[in-house]
Structures are given as structure tokens and as C-alpha cells.
Amino acid sequence: MKLPNYIDIAIIGAGVQALTLTTHLLQKSAKHYSKFIVFDSAGTWMNQWQQQFAAQQIPYLRSPAVHHPDPNPHQLRTFAETRANELFPPYDRPGTKLFNDFCGEVIRRWQLENKVYQAKVSQVLPIKHLSRSRFQLVLADGQTIIARRVVLATGSGKVLLPHWVERITSDYPSDQLCHSQQVDLRHLNLTGEHILIIGGGLTSGHLAIGAVSLGATVTLMTRKQLQEKIFDAEPGWLGPKYLKDFHAETDWSSRWQKIQQARNGGSMTPEMMLQLRKASHQGKISLNESCQVSSAQYQDNYWQVSCLDGSQHQFDRIWLATGTKFDATEHPLLKDVLQTYPTEIVNGLPVLDEYLRLPKSNFFIMGGLAALQIGPVARNIGGGRMAARRIVPAIVKSSLVV
């Protein structure tokens, strides 16, 4: 694709959220087909998703089959008619391959194969163009393009690391301590190794089971007791059951609190808990709950780890499944935009209008950063659908254009 000088809508990120937006947009208005370009460093749809699922060897999704990027909620079940064994009980959670194949089918059906332009967007500059507000996207290779509207759909947020990591003074090989996003189980031989995995979310479960299957023993350390939950946030957050009160709340800090309470840190699915307990009985995983590292140093090819309870341990590797933080003030593409279109920011989350725009602008935000409007599922597939339903009317109805 040759980059034009101007595009009506620039979507940054080609993940599941952006894919959901584009199918919803085309369902409402086919004439918008030529009006948008999606930018992604990978150059293909869903690259980040596919990499993470493959790297952590995740067999099936946590969310049920109705959650997917197509506007028709039944579409995935229809697609899976001959592949029922790839829907996992309870709630028919799709297998990883089934979901990826389905997304491929969605991309083909909506003719979106050639809609992703391979480029990292390094800056978004609000500009006045012939007395109209526009945005200039600066790409990493130096090219630029003007867009009338921008949708930020860049995904996971900033990697969160525990404080003791900053205090490590010894040198260590980079693969001996890394965030879960950098771990790729496909390329490791862990025979005989003892690995410390930190974090109580499903990711640490996947990594623990994966490491054991590669011959390691694992210590899984969590600040709190492990929590067992089928979904990361209750399904009531997808509809009026909880959202009615959430949207009635006018105090943004209270909304932020509600989001935290609903997610309440990480949790394990019941079947992951079962696998962990089984591996723990077999002596392959030790579950250190309510425990925190105070310091770690790398000496003689081992990690010497001290915990707040005074205990000392030795490990070959440390993996930090400590999550990410959605913080508008630290997002490189929001720096200039927020100067021109300032908005209140509550613990990192921007206050957006009901169409998920920065106030008085044509700059839309979807994903975890839209949680003050969408609620605790904003970062998930279901949240993507809720976001698309808000953004699309502001794009297709001329009366709603700023």
C-alpha cells in the first residue's frame, strides 16, 4: 500500500480492539471502507495476540465464544459448528487455533487483509490545517500523514516491574530476569532449573505449567492469596447489571476505585488452579502465597533472593508476571495530543467523552485507557465491542463530528 498524504481515519494498532472497531464501522457504513488505514509495527492483524498465546502456550481463551471481533455475536459459534471439540466448557471458551482461524475468516470476510500499513507511529501532532483541526502522524521511518480523526488502539500499557528490580546492582544475563511479555516457552530448555515466577494472574499460571513441562521446578510467589475466578471481571460488567451504577457515578475517582475492586488484581481460572495444585502435590511447583521479594542479586549464575519474611532462596531465573499499567501520562503518542486537548487524568486514566474522544477533539481512545467510560472490561475483547459501539456513531453521523 502506498501511503497517501491524507486519510480520514487513522487507527493506531491492529489488535483485536482495532479489528472489532473496523468490522463494526463497516457494518454501519460500507462507504467508510476507503476512509481508514490501520497502522501497526507488525504489519498484520492480531500479531501481538498470536505471539503472546504462542509464547505462553495458552490452549484456549478465558472469555466465552460470544466475545470476538465480529459484530454478530453468534458468528464464532457458527464458524465452530464442525469444530465443537475446540470450544471448552464452561461457557464454550474458544481454543487458541479456533479463535485465530476465526479472526482470519473475519479479516477475509470484511476484506481487511490489505488495510494494515506496516509502521510504528512515533508521534501524533495536533495541527491546524486550513482552520480545521487535524493530526499529523509521524512514522518511525520519517514518513508523515495527516488524519482528520485518530483512534488509539495500542493495547497492553506499560510493563509494571516490582521496586526491588531497580535495586539490583549485579550484572545478569537479560534472559535470567524478564517480564512475562518477554518469555517465549517455545525457545527454552529448562531441564533441572528452578524458576521463580511472581504474580497471581493467569499468565503466571500458564508460565508455571509451561516451565514444568519443559523440565523446571517452579516457585510461584504471590503478594496475596491466590484467587480463583472464571473470568477476570464478572460478566455483570458487560451489561446494565453493574454498568448502570458505574455510569451513574459522577465522581471519576470513585469509578476508578470500582474498576480496581472489580478486577482486584490477578486471578486464576478454576482449571488452572487445579493444575497448579496437582503440580504442587507432585513437588514440581511450590506455591508461596502472601509472600514478597525484598531484594535479589545475581551471583555465581544464581539469583539470591531475600523475602520480606526473612527467608532466602536461590533460583536460576526470575519471571515477572506482574502485569502492565494503563497510564495516559506515560503514553508516547498522547504527549502532544494531551497538551492541545487536555483532560482530567485519574490515576493514569483519561476522562473521555461518551464517544471515547478526548474532549472537543476527533481523537478517540479504546482499550484499557478507556476504562473510566467502559468499565473494568475495557481492555478485553468484550470491552472492544463496547468501545466500538460508542466510537462508530461519532464517525458515521456527521452531526456528532467535532
Ligand SMILES: Cc1cc2nc3c(=O)[nH]c(=O)nc-3n(C[C@H](O)[C@H](O)[C@H](O)COP(=O)(O)OP(=O)(O)OC[C@H]3O[C@@H](n4cnc5c(N)ncnc54)[C@H](O)[C@@H]3O)c2cc1C
Ligand atoms: C496472554 C493474554 C491472554 C488474553 N486472553 C484474553 C481472553 O481470553 N479474553 C479477553 O477478552 N481478553 C484477553 N486478553 C486481554 C486482551 O483482550 C488482549 O490483551 C488483547 O490483545 C487486547 O487487544 P488490543 O487490540 O487492545 O491490543 P493488542 O492486541 O496488544 O494490539 C495492539 C497493537 O498495537 C500495536 N502498536 C502499539 N504501539 C504502536 C505504535 N506506536 N505504532 C504502531 N502500532 C503500535 C502493537 O504492535 C499491537 O499489535 C488477554 C491478554 C493477554 C496478554
